[in-house]
Amino acid sequence: MSIKIENLTHIYMPGSPFEKRALDEVSIDIQDGEFVALIGHTGSGKSTLIQHINGLLKPSSGKIIIDNVDITGDKVKLSDIRKKVGLVFQYPEYQLFEETIEKDIAFGPKNLGLDEAEISKRVIKAMNMVGLDYESYKDKSPFDLSGGQKRRVAIAGVVAMEPKVLILDEPTAGLDPKGRDEILDKIKDLRKEYNMTIILVSHSMEDVAKVATRILVMHQGKCILDGTPKEVFKEVEVLEKVGLAVPQVTYLAKKLKQKGFNISEDIFTIEEAKYEILKLLKGANNND
Structure with missing residues (x-):
């Protein structure tokens, strides 16, 4: 599913002494099936940008066209957009709330109005895709798991809704090297299995280099670099100037x-x- 962002601007607290231009005339085209990494320092506009793609924020100006629908329009049902665009927040394990893993992952599909057979099928598939054996884990409490396993449950909960676009905000934050590698491998598997467009927000150049086919670099609300990993990582001076690295x-x-x-x-x-x-x-x- 394609995403077209045209001249997107977002201003927090406009007209106040705390006014901040978080996005400044950003224009980006993301093609169906791309694996895009979004990098930049804290305050560069990454999180603001992904929240617009999911319809959580309304732009000050500009357009976001998803699957040929302008989601900034007045008559658009954002609930329909969110069925197509799944967003996994940073530290998503803090959003787990059900008593068992199966119930937690089933929560999203239930809200889609699916029948019990389809919900069960999706839960089993999503759990297997993130490396959690259904029979072994379905009745466990998500709160008894390790940090990496909780992260997998949270990702599975979004994947079970089978969105066309999956946005992951710092999915490896706080994990040890083994946990980071496991999560990244599962994300690559998800893209292949579901043919998803994936947008990965990360501070880690190593993570980005492993998985992304395209990198967008944000700085002070603008997209300053856009290309393949090879093209972007050649711009060492530009990256270091904005506090990043290769x-x-x-x-x-x-x-x-x-x-x-x-x-x-x-x-x-x-x-x-x-x-x-x-x-x-x-x-x-x-x-x-």
């Missing part, structure tokens, strides 16, 4: 290049670094 392995590759090693500087993930360094070592051994 993945750590990219800095390592650049240092090795400066030391005279024949290594690509277009390295953004651990897997790419491993491949390039092994190639270097093999080359050195062959020369011996």
Whole structure:
């Protein structure tokens, strides 16, 4: 499902001494099935932008067209939009409230008015997709789980509604490295299985490099960079100027290049670094 954002501006507390322009004439097109990462410092406009896409905020000016419908129009039923655009907030485990995992995940589909058979089918599928075995976990309390498992339950609750667009706000925040990798792998699986358009908000360049096909960089309410990971991470000076960075392995590759090693500087993930360094070592051994 496509998303077209045209000249979107949002001003908090207009006309007051606390007036703040959170979004400033933002225009972005997101195509059906894209995996887009949204990065930027706190206060850059990321959260404000995603809340507009879900219809939680109304713009000061501009348009948001989702699936050829302008959701900023007066007669639009935002409840219909939210069935298509699922939003998983940061630390979503704090929004869990039912006594069992099954009931918590079933809450959204029930509100869609689905019959019990369809609800059960969706719950089982969503749980399996996020790596929670249905029979093992369905009757457990969500409050007895680890942080990473709670995060999976919260994501499954949105996925069970089968939205066309899934927005995830810092889904790996606060998790250990193993938990981060597991959540990111599950998000990639979700995109394949449901053919979703995914928008991932993140502070982590490493996370973004692993999963995104496109990166949008926000700064002071504007989108200042838009491209593939390779295109965006080449703009080291621009990123550092706005308080961001490229993945750590990219800095390592650049240092090795400066030391005279024949290594690509277009390295953004651990897997790419491993491949390039092994190639270097093999080359050195062959020369011996």
